[in-house]
Amino acid sequence: MNTRRAFSTDDPDVNPYRLLTALVVPRPIAWVSSLGADGVANLAPHSFFTVASNRPPVVQFTSVGAKDTLRNVRATGEFVVNLASEPQMDAVNQSSAPYGADVDEAAALGIAMEPSDRVAPPRVAGAPAAIECVLHSTVEVGSCTLVLGRVVSFSISEDALVDGVPTMAALRPLSRLGGSEWGLPPEVVSLERPLEPPSG
Template sequence: MRVDYSPESMDRRSFYHLLTAVVVPRPIAWVSTLSADGRTANLAPHSFFTVASTDPPIVQFTSVGRKDSLHNVEATGEFVVNLASEPLLAEINATATDFPRDEGEFDAVGITREPSLKVRPPRVADSPVAIECVLHATLGLGDSTVVFGRVVHVVVDEDTLTDGRPDIGLLRPLARLGGNEWSTIGDVRELARERYKERD
């Protein structure tokens, strides 16, 4: 037996919890931005995140509501996606707090920053990957805004590379599940795609 759910018969928050419990696991964009005056460095996790295009390279994250990350990206046109890795779970969760806009999460949580190469927002020094982006476009959808960033630079910690490629076991990315649940990478299975002409 299946259970039916309809957004028309449920309140918005309950349906949101349903969607985020079944659209899993979700990679996390740990987004760093700068305020318009350049004084405050914001850092916040966004679990609606993926690659949007490969040529040109574009990544996207969604701001549910008008959060500081969105305000800053609209004002400055730049942001950095820092990989949310397992050793940084406590810090990532701490930056999800609704700090006042003029209080930067780097300083409030005690996260070490480093300069980016192509954009002004800083990178998280302890994150194994940073994707530097300039704003490509935004798209408003209901109560949310999808932010598209053109990738202008990527930096990867050499300790997470195997044969010159990022190693998932060394990156140790986190993902969001439903409620307050998080997941680690768990078992990794490798299976090559079949070509149509090679099928039986």
Template sequence: MATPRRIFDIENAETADSLGTTAYQLLTAIVVPRPIAWISTVSSDGVGNLAPHSFFTVSCANPAIVQFTSVGRKDTLRNIEQTGEFTISLAPEHLLDQVNDSSAPYDADVDEAQALAIAMEPSEKVAPPRVAASPASIECRLHSVVELGDSWLVLGTVCAITVHESALDGTHPRFDALQPLSRLGRNEWGRPPTVIAVDRPQAPPEGD
């Protein structure tokens, strides 16, 4: 017997009240866990900005391109449009409070890293600095911005990646050393999960 399912008709719902929720609330609870891009930018006036974004992933392998989505026009997006550069610092578990605090709605003339006493250090190739205590960073130059309804998809061409030496096994970043946080639904966060290694099959499985 099939398990009963509730259907949320996103396409035909006239209001959130008619659904009892929103597509955003459903998607952020289902598309999980989401890695966090802790993005550093600098405005054209030289004011730093540091904010977490959880709509984040790799877009292209070659050339290396990553993407994040700004829901609404936020300081991060405006700064990137002005300067064409941004740095993503991995958000590790031990910095949960700082990551969360940097999501507060600070004014555009306030540097979150300074306000929250988050130590930053120079990046290798772009002006926005990286979080010093983050074990890995991705430096990007703006590829393109795509407007999608109430959100903006930002694609960045990767120009440098840095990883703490202590977090590497040869050239491979170790998950147990990175300890990445993730976002779930509501006010829920994910801690680093258990890792298993499973090799991809080189051919379709043979039948019995």
């Protein structure tokens, strides 16, 4: 018989963040580039990231605490989600360091940037894909803030597209796991979605 241990979130010795990030896995990484009101650029990874709506297209990431990205997005109303790809793992990790608000992480780490198509914040030149967004809304949830961005443009490397759709083999996305663990591109399997419930 499987024996379980209960961790009550009311227990002061229980760290919900450590358990959540170890259980909600793998988590895709939004490598967000933004600009401050003063024009200083910021580049930081956020591993609480997902799709919020398909019509209109909206993505969301969560700022755990009041970070530079959140301040910039609120000030300018724009940001870019760069896809964090396996060849960039070290750069993505290094950009998570607690740099000052007056520091451009990309410049400090030698990460090449390029102009975006529809928004002012630049995108990561080496990222296989970038999602350009304008701020839809923010939602306060405890000590965190959900940032919802309406997608205005997708910029995808031609090398990553097959029949107009990006492939996992080309994107090679990174993910975050628990603690200091990272997920590398997963094994991919294909299953057709059922058109009706199974009989019997």
